[in-house]
Amino acid sequence: MEYRANFVLATISSLASMGGALFALWALLRTEYAMNGWSFNQALIVVGIYTMLDGLQQTLLAPNRQQISEFVRNGTLDFVLLKPIDSQFWLSARKVSVWGVPNLFLGLGLIVYAASFRLEPAVDAANYVRLLVPLAVSITIYYALGYLLSTLTIWFTKLANVTHAMHALLEAGRYPVAAYPGAYRAFFTFVLPVAFMTTVPADVLLGRGEFTWVLGGLVIAAALLVAARLFWRYALRFYTSASS
Amino acid sequence: MTPTPRITKAYFNAFYALMTTYRAEIFFWVIATTLPLIMMGIWVQAGASGAFEGFGSVDAARYFIGVFIFRQLTICWVIYEFEYDVVSGRLSSMLLHPVNPLWRYILLHAGEQFTRLPFSILFIGLSLFIFPEALWGSGEQPGTWLPQGWRVLLALACGYLAFLLRFFISYTISMLAFWIERVSALENLNYMPYLFLSGLVVPIQTLPPALQEVILWTPYPYILWFPAQLIAAPPEAMPAELIARGLLTIVGWITLFAILQQALWRRGLRHYSAMGA
Numbered sequence: 001m002e003y004r005a006n007f008v009l010a011t012i013s014s015l016a017s018m019g020g021a022l023f024a025l026w027a028l029l030r031t032e033y034a035m036n037g038w039s040f041n042q043a044l045i046v047v048g049i050y051t052m053l054d055g056l057q058q059t060l061l062a063p064n065r066q067q068i069s070e071f072v073r074n075g076t077l078d079f080v081l082l083k084p085i086d087s088q089f090w091l092s093a094r095k096v097s098v099w100g101v102p103n104l105f106l107g108l109g110l111i112v113y114a115a116s117f118r119l120e121p122a123v124d125a126a127n128y129v130r131l132l133v134p135l136a137v138s139i140t141i142y143y144a145l146g147y148l149l150s151t152l153t154i155w156f157t158k159l160a161n162v163t164h165a166m167h168a169l170l171e172a173g174r175y176p177v178a179a180y181p182g183a184y185r186a187f188f189t190f191v192l193p194v195a196f197m198t199t200v201p202a203d204v205l206l207g208r209g210e211f212t213w214v215l216g217g218l219v220i221a222a223a224l225l226v227a228a229r230l231f232w233r234y235a236l237r238f239y240t241s242a243s244s
Numbered sequence: 245m246t247p248t249p250r251i252t253k254a255y256f257n258a259f260y261a262l263m264t265t266y267r268a269e270i271f272f273w274v275i276a277t278t279l280p281l282i283m284m285g286i287w288v289q290a291g292a293s294g295a296f297e298g299f300g301s302v303d304a305a306r307y308f309i310g311v312f313i314f315r316q317l318t319i320c321w322v323i324y325e326f327e328y329d330v331v332s333g334r335l336s337s338m339l340l341h342p343v344n345p346l347w348r349y350i351l352l353h354a355g356e357q358f359t360r361l362p363f364s365i366l367f368i369g370l371s372l373f374i375f376p377e378a379l380w381g382s383g384e385q386p387g388t389w390l391p392q393g394w395r396v397l398l399a400l401a402c403g404y405l406a407f408l409l410r411f412f413i414s415y416t417i418s419m420l421a422f423w424i425e426r427v428s429a430l431e432n433l434n435y436m437p438y439l440f441l442s443g444l445v446v447p448i449q450t451l452p453p454a455l456q457e458v459i460l461w462t463p464y465p466y467i468l469w470f471p472a473q474l475i476a477a478p479p480e481a482m483p484a485e486l487i488a489r490g491l492l493t494i495v496g497w498i499t500l501f502a503i504l505q506q507a508l509w510r511r512g513l514r515h516y517s518a519m520g521a
Contacts, residue, residue, distance in 0.1 A: 009429045016436035020445050024286070027446040033295035161272035168276040175286055183374055184285040 011102040014051070018106055021047045021174040028179075036178035043176060044114035045202045049135070050174045052107025053197060057142050058100030064092050065146050065163060069153040077239065088232050092147065111205070121207050131205045137217040138197035142170075144224035147232065154235040173198035193220050247343045255348065259355030267359055274363040280315055281371055283445050284308030288375060296450050298481065302385040305378035307447055309371050310399075310472030315444070316364040317357065317403045318410045318467050322349050326418040327428045335516070350411065391475045398487070399474035405494050406467045412501035413463065419505060422512030437462070443469030449481070463497040466490060 025047070029040045038046075068091055071077040080087050115123040149162050169192055177185050177195040188194040196217035203209040247255065263270065287304035290296065299307075326349065329335040338345045372379055381387040391399075417434060421427040439445060441464035448456055448469045459465055470490045473482050 006426075006429065009432055013432040013435070016432065016439060019436070020439040023440055024283070024445045027450055028286070028290050031295040033290050033293050035290070156268070159269075159272075161269045161276060165272040165275035168278060169282075171279065172282045172285075179289055180285040181289050181292075 007098070007102070010099050011106075014055075014102045014106055018047060018051050018103075018110070021050075025175075035176070038176050038178060039118070041114045041118050042202070042206060043179075045111055045205055046176045046198050047174055048107045048110035048114060049138075049198045049201050049205075050107070050171075051103050051110060053135075053138055053142065053173075055100040055103030055105070055107055056139055057146070058103060059097055060100075060139075061092075061143055061146055062100075062163075063095040063097040065150050067091070067095065068150045069159060072153045072239070081236070081239075087236075088147070088229065092143070115205060119206065123205060123207065127205050127207055130209070131201055134196070134201035134204050134209070134214055134217055137214075137221045138201060140221040141193055141197055141217075141224055144221065144228040147228040148224070151228070151231050151235045154239050170194060170197070176202065193217075196220055247347050251343060252347070252351065255351040256354060259352045260358050261355075263355045263359040270356065270360050271363050274316070274360060274367060277315060277319065278312070278367065280308045280312040280444060281367065284312075284371065284375070287447065299447065299450055300382075300385050301375075302377050302382050303476070304447075305371070305375040306389055306476035307472055309368060309378060310474075310476040311443060311468050312371065313364070313368065313475075314403050314406060314468050314471045316360060318407045319357075319360075320353065320407070320410045320414050322353065322411060323414045323418045323431050324428050325349060325352065326415070327421050327426070330421040330516070331425065339513075346415070349415070353407070353411065392479065395474050395479070395482075399471045402466070402471040402474060402491070402494065405498065406471055409463055409494055409498050409501070410467050412498055412505055416501050416505040416508065419508035419512050422508075422515050438464055438467070441465055442467050443472065449473070449477075460489070460493070463494070463501075466494040466497070470494070 022044070025040060025043050028035060029043070035043065071080060071091070080090055083090060115127075145166060146163065149159070149166055152162065153159050172180075172184070172188055172192075173194040177188055177199045180188065185195070189196075196213070200209065200213050200217055204214065284305060287299075287308060288301040291299055291301035291304040294300070326335075329338065329345075335345065338348065341348075377385075379389050381389070413434060414431065417430050418427060420430065441448075441459050441462050443465055448459055448465050451459070474487070
């Protein structure tokens with residue numbers, strides 16, 4: 001019973017934040033403003049992909065991320081390290097949460113709705129299949145960034161707000177990068193790769209994805225994954241465990 | 245009882261000291277509240293297109309810097325604090341103090357605001373660095389950003405009123421903690437109208453006039469849009485009658501929520517049966 005109420009509230013807050021983005025897009029595009037060639041329906045797909053990605057990370061990534069700092073604080077990371085399987089894998093794939101489900105379905109619904117009409121060229125089934133590659137790239141980037149930050153808890157045990165901060169900056173991905181001025185675009189492409197997480201997948205679904213951007217996303221995702229791995233190995237050397 | 249200046253000072257000093265121990269956390273929290281700066285990017289780009297009459301990229305940059313400032317001033321987390329105090333029973337010991345806990349919460353926020361101040365200034369500096377046009381004006385919109393002194397003072401006063409308004413809305417909802425366990429979840433319901441109507445993602449003046457009129461009757465635009473407009477907009481966009489209307493509305497809403505809160509507080513205390521009571 002308690003969980004059902006929480007689920008309703010999770011849905012409401014998902015609706016609220018998605019609604020905020022839709023409201024902004026409506027206010028922007030009800031005039032003759034062209035937003036660098038992104039129509040309302042096309043921009044909706046970016047919002048949809050952001051919302052779905054958020055749902056995916058709430059389901060798969062966030063519950064595990066939160067646990068890492070708990071393990072470090074309680075000293076129970078010792079037991080994890082003693083297990084014969086890889087500690088990063090064990091820590092990353094331990095829990096699944098249902099709180100991301102509303103976002104997942106809202107995002108998916110919005111994508112399918114927005115892709116169904118008023119688009120040139122029309123979106124067909126093959127586009128949805130092609131979408132899987134950039135979508136895998138974005139969730140990988142999200143995972144790697146999150147893991148990099150979680151690793152910091154080895155040194156600073158209490159860092160709850162760091163992932164909040166990351167999440168807030170990633171919110172820029174609710175809008176296509178083309179809607180930002182140059183300085184922002186550079187930041188969200190090269191510093192915090194938001195562009196590869198939502199705009200590139202949307203472009204691919206719309207059938208105007210460029211090979212170099214998809215490839216660039218793959219390279220960034222791979223590089224961040226390696227970086228997360230190396231950083232974790234490095235950090236473990238500084239882990240002093242519970243009793244020593 | 246309302247606290248004497250001496251008690252106020254003691255509370256403030258204690259809470260400021262308390263909050264400075266969390267300064268690293270608070271720094272990251274400032275990053276977590278930079279949505280106005282993201283929206284600034286979107287609207288500066290949109291303003292440059294000239295599609296919004298009287299709202300160019302310079303106006304957009306000034307407006308969202310204003311929104312950022314007043315968002316920093318009106319951040320309110322009383323509902324989480326109060327929920328914890330009720331559920332854990334910590335409220336019982338506070339009730340033994342001769343001062344109404346209301347003042348304690350307000351001063352707790354003041355201490356946190358003061359700790360956050362240097363970080364907020366850092367981000368204001370950053371946005372002025374990204375958009376120096378906000379200060380000096382651009383080719384299309386020349387002129388430095390120099391609002392009249394009385395408007396700045398009024399905006400600051402309105403900023404604190406805005407904080408009180410936001411605080412009393414949240415604190416009124418918090419009172420439900422006497423009856424239900426997880427009251428902080430209700431903050432989500434309050435967040436939705438706040439997101440839409442406060443001017444955080446969409447500047448109210450760019451909306452259709454009929455919609456603006458409706459929004460201006462709600463309390464939300466006075467939390468961010470109104471004080472931000474006082475410092476960001478050209479004087480003719482904020483005429484005296486609009487300012488007067490704003491001041492009346494904000495005071496009206498604060499009074500309404502304060503009365504409601506007090507009524508709920510009295511009923512709630514009778515219902516309250518914490519640990520050991």
